[in-house]
Amino acid sequence: MELRGKQKRYLRAHANHLQPIFAVGKEGLTDTWLAQLNGALNRRELIKVNILQNADVTTDEVRHFIESQTDIQVVQVIGRVLVLFKVADNKEQRELSAKVKKI
Template identity: 80%
Template sequence: MQLRGKQKRFLRAQANHLQPLFAVGKEGLTDNWLAQLDGALDRRELIKVNILQNADVTTDEVKAFIEDRTDIQVVQTIGRVLVLFKVSAKQELRQLSDRVAQI
C-alpha cells in the first residue's frame, strides 16, 4: 500500500503518543533485528524506532536498510526516531490499516 499525504498525516497523529519500541545501538543493523521488527509490525502496524547515540549508522542508512529489504514504510523521521508502518498479515489485527485505507 503506497501512502498518500492524508494517510501519512493520520499515521503521524496516531504515532504521536507512542514510545519507541526498538532501538538501533552499537550492534548496528542485522537480519535478526529486522525479523523482530517485522514481527512486531505484524502485531501493531505502527511503531517507533530509536537510533541511539552510540550507533554506527545514520538515520538515512537505517531508513534505506528497512525499505530495501522489507515492505515496511517509513512514515516520518524525527531527529533520530523513525515512525514505521506496515499492513498486518493477519486480518484480525488490521484495525489501523483498515482506517488508513478509508482515508
C-alpha cells in the first residue's frame, strides 16, 4: 500500500507517543535484525527505530536497507529516529492499517 499525505500525517500523529523499540548499533544492519523488525511490525504495524551514536550507518543507509529488502515503509525520519509502518500479515491484527486505508 502506497501512503498518501493524509495517511502519513495520521500515522505520524499515532507515532508521536511511541518510544523506539528497536535500535541500530555498532553491529549494523543484519538479516536477523531485519527479520526481528519485520516480526514486530506484523504485531504492531507502527514502530520507531533509533539509530545509536556508535552506529556505523547513517539514517539514509538504514532507510534504503529497510525499504529495499522488505515492504516496510518509512513514514518519517526525525534526526536519528525512523517511524516505520507495515500492514500486518495476520488479518486479525490490522487495526491501524484498516483505519489508514479508510483515510
